[in-house]
Amino acid sequence: MKKYFNFQLLLLLVVSLFILSCSNDDEGGPGFPDGSTESVNLWVQDSMRRYYYWADQMPAKPDYHLPVKDFFKSLLASQDRFSFAVDTMDPSSYPRSVRNMYGFDYAVIQLPDGSVVTTIKLVMKSSPAFNSGLQRGMIITKINGKTITAANAEELTSSIKDQTVIELTVGEWKNGSVENEKNIKVYYGYSLDQPLDSKIFEQNGKKTGYLYIYDFPDGMTPTLNQKFSQFKAAGIQELILDLRYNYGGSVSSAAALCSLIPSGITSSSPFIIYKGNKNGGEVKRTFAEQIAYDPHALDFNNLRANALGLNKVYILTSNSTASASEIVINNLKPYMQVVQVGEVTLGKDMAGFLVEDKRKPKKISWQLHPVIYKVFNANGEGAYSKGIDPQITANEFAKLPLLPLGDSEESLISSALNSISLKSAGKHALDERVKVLFQSDTPSAAIGK
Incomplete structure (x- = not known):
């Protein structure tokens, strides 16, 4: 499901x-x-x-x-x-979250004047939230009739997980206030697989490819290959990967993405090191070996035909960037310069696999999802349990309303583009007066423990 x-x-x-x-x-x-x-x-x-x-x-x-x-x-x-x-x-x-159940996430932020607002930061395509008309950048003023405050945000978020329908009062942010408020009902339901969104920005004669990746499911290599084929045909010279909301997924898909970016790697180039307990020991895998663990993946050589051969990549991150996304950041570093833009990542420097009873007939219905390995890059570098720090600190919420993902003026994207054009990271992106008080996909809110 x-x-x-x-x-x-x-x-x-x-x-x-x-x-x-x-x-x-x-x-x-x-x-x-x-x-x-x-x-x-x-x-x-x-x-x-x-x-x-x-x-x-x-x-x-x-x-x-x-x-x-x-x-x-x-x-x-x-x-x-x-x-x-x-x-x-x-x-x-099963764990529950607002994103998992309804297909959106929000953040409660304090503005420089001390006022507190709640903005929708993510709406998944083809989700209950999307179908109800929610959009990134909308302001939520009430949840089920209750006004959101910094004090009750976590409690309201927790209560949402126990319901099958929620009523939101939302409006538009204009000239420093909320206008055109309306009530929207969002029903609990499923969200379809999320597409890869791409754009090409051109400034000062330089082409920059932008790729938003929501997650890393198995079987995504044909789509990745198609996007990079388009980038290569367009002659892009810089690349921005948007992993700000990417919780992770398949390490094989992450390895496939990594194989499409730098120059100088071969099928035998080391990609990842897994270190387990005394039973698991240490396992090393090359790019080709890791990609091949996905039976639906294109092989390494097919992917490399559309590799961009870059020596630098920009990666947009937040506290929701986790697991396979962090592997992309850490495991590209031995092969190219990685410029991370945004916030420190979640800090999931580990991996595992599903453990369940496969006896026939099955006697136990429980499934275990334990941490089994710590992960390291080709140079043996890892241990980022406190997250990976960005080189360019940028606040996604520094300017309201939040612009659509893929807009060149959006805070994180504009910070990366300004760095590419050798300008400053942008005063809006670095405005520390805007404080994030709560997010619906923080570890405590998302994991639902």
Whole structure:
């Protein structure tokens, strides 16, 4: 189901397409009857001992009588922000967020005069929010009749996750105030796969390609290849990747993107290093090897035919840039100059794969999504759990209303274009008087723990 698929992309990278089978037969332990909560918890413990990155920090004597979700959480290391478990027979066990359920996100910001406004920052194409008429840049004044404030924003966001329809009062930002307010109902539903949006900017005789990438699903290489074929045919000299809302996804798709940008790489060029626990050890993969883990991907040589051969790339980021997106940033650095524009990223320097019971008949309906590897680039550089810092700090919310993604005057894009043309990053982009008080896709809001 699409709503669950999106959250799997948010919270955990899919390193490989195979799904591992686990049983509790080879680990020993207390004998519990099949189907009992205790037997499921024993399976969870055995699986985590085998794969979990912090397996050596798991408690020696956990409480097998806890509900499964609580038992799973009791095994997690204190520094683990991302591992989660779901019961495929219980939809309520899946994480929820505003974006996942309704297809949009918003930010509560404080303006230089001290006033607080809530602006829609993302509306997914073909989503319930999109179909209801919401647009990026609109101002939300009320949620279900309640005026949004800095104090109640998180509580209102949390309440949205428990509903199937929400009513928003929205308006347009004009001359420093909200005008043309109206009520819009948004119904809980699915969002379709998001398209890649591209543009070509031309200034001072220099062509700059712009590519907005919402996520990294498997099977996206043909579309990536087509976009870069168009860029190459147009003769672009600079490239801006917009990953500001990209939670991640397939490492293979991220590797495919990376293979299309720099010069001087070959199929044997190292791309990524995975470091796991004592069972997982260390795994190194080249560009070609990582791309090939997606059975639907074009191979490395086909992709390289449309590579741009650049020595510099600009990447737009925010606190929502995570996982595979951060791998793109970190793993391109050994091969070219990466100029990051925007905010520090989320800091998910890790990866994993889905663990579930594949016995026939299946005895356990739970799926585990544990952190299994820490990830590093070809130079062995990683360890960015606190996020990756930008070279050009830019505030997306420095100027209202927010302009459409792809507009050359939009804050982050204009900061990158100004840098390309050797101008300043722009006073609006660097205006620190505008403060972000809350965002609906912050880790606590998005993960729903």
